[in-house]
Amino acid sequence: MSTSYKVKFWGIRTNTRSDGTGKKPRVVSHTVRWTVGERERSSTFKTKGLAESFLSDLRQAARSGEAFDLESGLPASMVKAKDARTWYAFAVAYVHAWWPHAAAKTREGMTDTLANVTPVLTKDLPGRPADETIRRALREFSFLPEDRRPEPSPEIARAVRWLEAASLPLSALEEAKHTRAALEALALLLDGTAAATSTYRRKRAVFHHVLEYAVELEELSANPLHRVKLRKPKSTGEIDRRSVVNPAQARELLTAVTYVGRSRGPMLAAMFACMYFGGLRPAEAAGLRAKDCHLPTSGWGLLTLERTKPQSNKRFTDSGETHDDRGLKHRGRKVVREVPIPPELVATLRDHIDRFGAGPDGRLFRTRTGGLISGSAYAKVWKEARTYAFTPDQAASPLAARPYDLRHAAVSLWLNAGVHAPEAAERAGHGVDVMLKVYARCIDGQREVANQRILDALAA
Structure with a gap:
């Protein structure tokens, strides 16, 4: 931007127009005139007040020592404001x-x-x-x-x-x-x-x-x-312990899922089991393939997680579909995560594969037509299963209100069982700091055990 400090201002010129013979000319506008370097500039305004305000801004910029742009005739501050984005x-x-x-x-x-x-x-x-x-x-x-x-x-x-x-x-x-x-x-x-x-x-x-x-x-x-300070109550990020089921409640829920519909519930039972016994996220369970599963006839198995199927509005996905095909959350595209799974989940997955097989792309959990199961569809199955597994009071409570609460219960169970935080974090796909902040909670039903231990200690 070429600039100059050589600026000269002229008085405001009033522009008039005659409306006919014998009539006083009518004021139609006011023009501010000034020169920058050797070039004359002008700007016209409808009212005198606007013209005076503009001229005042120009004079003030000159008095403060601002350089004027030769191309536009404006001081640098005005050029910047004019070019600024909305x-x-x-x-x-x-x-x-x-x-x-x-x-x-x-x-x-x-x-x-x-x-x-x-x-x-x-x-x-x-x-x-x-x-x-x-x-x-x-x-x-x-x-x-x-x-x-x-x-x-x-x-x-x-x-x-x-x-x-x-x-x-x-x-x-x-x-x-x-x-x-x-x-x-x-x-x-x-x-x-x-x-x-x-x-x-x-x-x-x-x-x-x-x-x-x-x-x-x-x-x-x-x-x-x-x-700017806008006060909002602090959120710790911790899960609500009232939402966390114990193992007996989890098994009752997984059984109840099989009662929902002729095929919807039975096809989803193993998916929910992966969330509880393996701590998988729903998108990780949705992307689980047969080749990702090592399922021996006895003992512990292993899930090698590589792909996820997160759901979003199709206008936001790369594929243009409601489910994207992505790597693991917070990890590089080719990074995998190994999750050991207990014999109970191994048996459940073996039974699921024997009964329903895998889709053309190898995925274990899908609709009857081979498509991806929407979040609203499995949430509906879960909602109905809770009414079968729980008492009315429990069903009205936050206890396992969402399928994701199975993952919360899984990680809480690991920590309360004495699994070291780094190992639990690795299985869950979290950082240790998140693990300790969010998941280190007592699972449902443990308060009585803690109370009894305190009583025993007091009586000693």
Whole structure:
């Protein structure tokens, strides 16, 4: 950018237009004139107040010693402000930059967070679409790579045009009021009720990363989140011990699963057993293949986990299907994890393979047509099985409310059985710090044992 400090200002020129013979000319605009170097510049405004304000800004920049750009005639600070991206444009660019490096669930969380924040970082321009329409425009169009965007409906196209015009500049986040407004949007659900602390913290982490990226690109001087405090109850991340089943309850549940439907339950029983006896995540169990299983006729077996089938909306997956084909969570694509499994699970898997076989791709757990089982489908089976296995009071409690709670129960059982944390963490696919923070909990039914040990000690 070529600049000059040689600046000269002229008075504001009033522009008039005659409306007819004998009538006083009507003022139509006001022009600010100045020179930078040897080049004359001008800018015209509808009202005198706007012209005076603009001229005042120019004079102030000159008095403070700013260089003026020869091309635009503006001081450096104004050129920077003029060229600055809006929050909307930056958010779109951020998503497109990070999309190739993120898993489908990460992409979904990223776009969900930005769709919460973007509507509040706007100016009050006329024609604002409904918030629901704005969020749909962001999630289903703007925050998708260009080759994945559908043809927008007229409603979505209008919302995108409004966002492009109304979005605040990214630099507006230097003001605490805008950053606070964004955080408050993340702290609420769409119905206006407070979001869970874990949800807020997860979304805040995404927002923090976006702003750190802006700092890295030197579009923000510092991360404005560091100056804004929004108090939310601290979340320890620990599991609710009321959700953790003991071995007897787990076996009752696994048996009850086989009572659900003619084939749905029996085909899923071994999948749930993998979550309890092997501590597998649902996506790991969904991707389990026959070749991953070493199932001897007696003794312990071994699962060598390599692939997972995480579920997300198909617009976020690489495959364009609802389930992606990925490596293990938090590990490189070719890294495997070996999980020893007890004889009880070995027998269950051998029986499952004898009865249902494996699909064309080798997967053990699938629908009757060979497809992947959706999360909603196996959750429905689980919900029904709980009514068979539990008393009404237990069924109404958090006890094993979700299939994922079987994994919680498995890891809690290992730790309470005396398995060293590094070994338990390796089997579960966690870091030791996460293991000790989240899973070191007593399983259901152990309180009475602990109470008796205390009584015995007191009586000694």
